[in-house]
Amino acid sequence: MNVYGGEVNKLIEELGRLPGIGSKTAQRLAFHIIGMPEESAIALADSIVNAKKNIKYCKCCYTITDKETCPICSSSGRNHKVIMVVETPRDLAAYERTGSFDGVYHVLHGVINPSLGIGPADIKIAELMKRLQEDVDELIIATGSGPEGEATAMYISKLVKPAGIKVSRIASGVPVGGDLECIDEVTLLRALEGRVYL
DSSP states (O other): OOSSHHHHHHHHHHHHSTTTTHHHHHHHHHHHHHHSOOHHHHHHHHHHHHHHHOOETTTTTEEEEEESHHHHHHOSSSSEEEEEEEESSSHHHHHHHHTOOEEEEOOSOOOBGGTTTTTTTGTTTTHHHHHHEEEEEOOEEEESSHHHHHHHHHHHHHHHGGTTTEEEOBBTOOOTOOOOSSOOOHHHHHHHHHHOOO
């Protein structure tokens, strides 16, 4: 039944497509947006459009940024000889919240998952191997602890070891199958500090 009219229903429908947003939350967000001052609603819409137009991958680590190189890769205060490999930009942000890692990152944008048809060529492993030709002392693999994350970690480790680069894996403490973005900073810090060398 069409209670609100086409435009309101369309807004609710589009908001409901966002991950983690059910129909009630979509409706609540839609009414909030409708009740906003016009300039605030326009600013929200503009920020969405501008982000979609201007966000790209960092040419070094492949996180999302609006510059050629992200602020972390551009920083002279970071240790560029230590690279932490993560699955997603959200995982990078989770480790940054700990405030304890001063190296740089490499974002894979996924993990090896043969059941979904995702192989090594489908994620940023080739780009990682190219980076490792530079002066790198240690590679910390911080993929998830599920089977796909473990398989990806072992695959990368086997590729990197012949290069003589120290390879470590974050320690347990991160729950099996857990998403890094949902884990508290203390647990992430303990996992980083207790990493094991492969």
